[in-house]
Amino acid sequence: MKLTSKGRYAVMALVDLARFNNINPVSLRDISLRQGISLDYLEQIFSKLKKKEIVQSVRGNQGGYVLNKKAKEIKLTNIFDAVDEKVKTVQCKKDSKKGCNGKPTKCLTHNLWDELENHINDFFEKKSLEDLVQDNTERRI
Amino acid sequence: MKLTSKGRYAVMALVDLARFNNINPVSLRDISLRQGISLDYLEQIFSKLKKKEIVQSVRGNQGGYVLNKKAKEIKLTNIFDAVDEKVKTVQCKKDSKKGCNGKPTKCLTHNLWDELENHINDFFEKKSLEDLVQDNTERRI
DNA sequence: TAGATACTTGACTATTTTAGTCGGGTTTAT
DNA sequence: ATAAACCCGACTAAAATAGTCAAGTATCTA
Numbered sequence: 001m002k003l004t005s006k007g008r009y010a011v012m013a014l015v016d017l018a019r020f021n022n023i024n025p026v027s028l029r030d031i032s033l034r035q036g037i038s039l040d041y042l043e044q045i046f047s048k049l050k051k052k053e054i055v056q057s058v059r060g061n062q063g064g065y066v067l068n069k070k071a072k073e074i075k076l077t078n079i080f081d082a083v084d085e086k087v088k089t090v091q092c093k094k095d096s097k098k099g100c101n102g103k104p105t106k107c108l109t110h111n112l113w114d115e116l117e118n119h120i121n122d123f124f125e126k127k128s129l130e131d132l133v134q135d136n137t138e139r140r141i
Numbered sequence: 142m143k144l145t146s147k148g149r150y151a152v153m154a155l156v157d158l159a160r161f162n163n164i165n166p167v168s169l170r171d172i173s174l175r176q177g178i179s180l181d182y183l184e185q186i187f188s189k190l191k192k193k194e195i196v197q198s199v200r201g202n203q204g205g206y207v208l209n210k211k212a213k214e215i216k217l218t219n220i221f222d223a224v225d226e227k228v229k230t231v232q233c234k235k236d237s238k239k240g241c242n243g244k245p246t247k248c249l250t251h252n253l254w255d256e257l258e259n260h261i262n263d264f265f266e267k268k269s270l271e272d273l274v275q276d277n278t279e280r281r282i
Numbered sequence: 283t284a285g286a287t288a289c290t291t292g293a294c295t296a297t298t299t300t301a302g303t304c305g306g307g308t309t310t311a312t
Numbered sequence: 313a314t315a316a317a318c319c320c321g322a323c324t325a326a327a328a329t330a331g332t333c334a335a336g337t338a339t340c341t342a
Binding site for chain 2: 113115123132
């Protein structure tokens with residue numbers, strides 16, 4: 001059970017972006033250099049963040065990306081959702097109405113995984129980008 | 142971010158086993174049939190569970206597996222640990238003492254992932270096999 | 283208006299992980 | 313003796329991941 005790089009990178013990049021946000025658009029090149037993430041990969045990630053209206057783009061020279069909402073209003077859930085980093089614990093419940101594995105009853109552990117998903121998602125819904133930025137500037141003093 | 146089948150199967154199989162535990166050893170063949178898990182794969186999984194002393198084996202005809210502890214004392218953590226289903230959020234912290242990515246400072250989101258890991262592990266430490274078995278027999282009435 | 287910077291898009295690919303399979307054992311109750 | 317079960321290690325197909333690569337388009341600045 002692990003978080004993928006795509007999700008981690010998305011969060012790292014947005015924290016980086018949020019810190020410079022109010023001054024100028026931030027270019028992916030800068031983020032790439034500061035965070036050590038492949039530029040090409042960042043482009044894929046930001047394309048998704050843009051589609052979900054988490055960031056706005058400014059094209060051309062001196063362009064870059066800007067947050068599209070207040071940092072406080074961007075929750076981890078939104079970020080993960082944007083880049084398709086979902087919490088998946090079971091394969092069940094996609095086809096039949098209640099059952100798993102095609103069987104009529106739920107599998108023995110179905111409720112457990114549901115609980116787990118909720119537990120994790122709670123965490124993601126509480127954390128905002130602002131929390132993360134603050135967490136970081138505090139530490140630096 | 143998803144749970145692998147190995148982890149899920151281990152838990153499913155143990156819940157199944159726990160329900161018949163006090164009568165006779167339970168054969169993997171039976172678990173395989175009831176839970177729809179490949180027998181060969183189950184053997185791999187139980188070999189690990191045995192190494193970590195979560196189950197005991199009874200060889201020969203009419204053999205099978207038995208729990209090695211009370212269901213109450215087997216926590217999800219123990220099961221996941223046994224089958225190498227770990228919660229991994231970051232790659233950092235393996236080499237250098239404090240830093241990530243070889244840099245001297247922690248990455249911007251390091252503490253976040255640590256928090257997340259703890260949050261998830263809390264969940265796993267609280268749930269015992271007994272909880273799961275009860276959860277299941279209640280539902281059946 | 284040329285050139286550089288930066289976003290945009292889509293296809294391609296190497297690597298790793300996962301979820302098994304397969305083929306041989308050994309042990310023990312009946 | 314033999315069938316049921318555990319035991320063990322090597323192998324493999326498929327999927328997902330983490331990128332790379334190539335060819336654009338838009339915009340600012342000199």
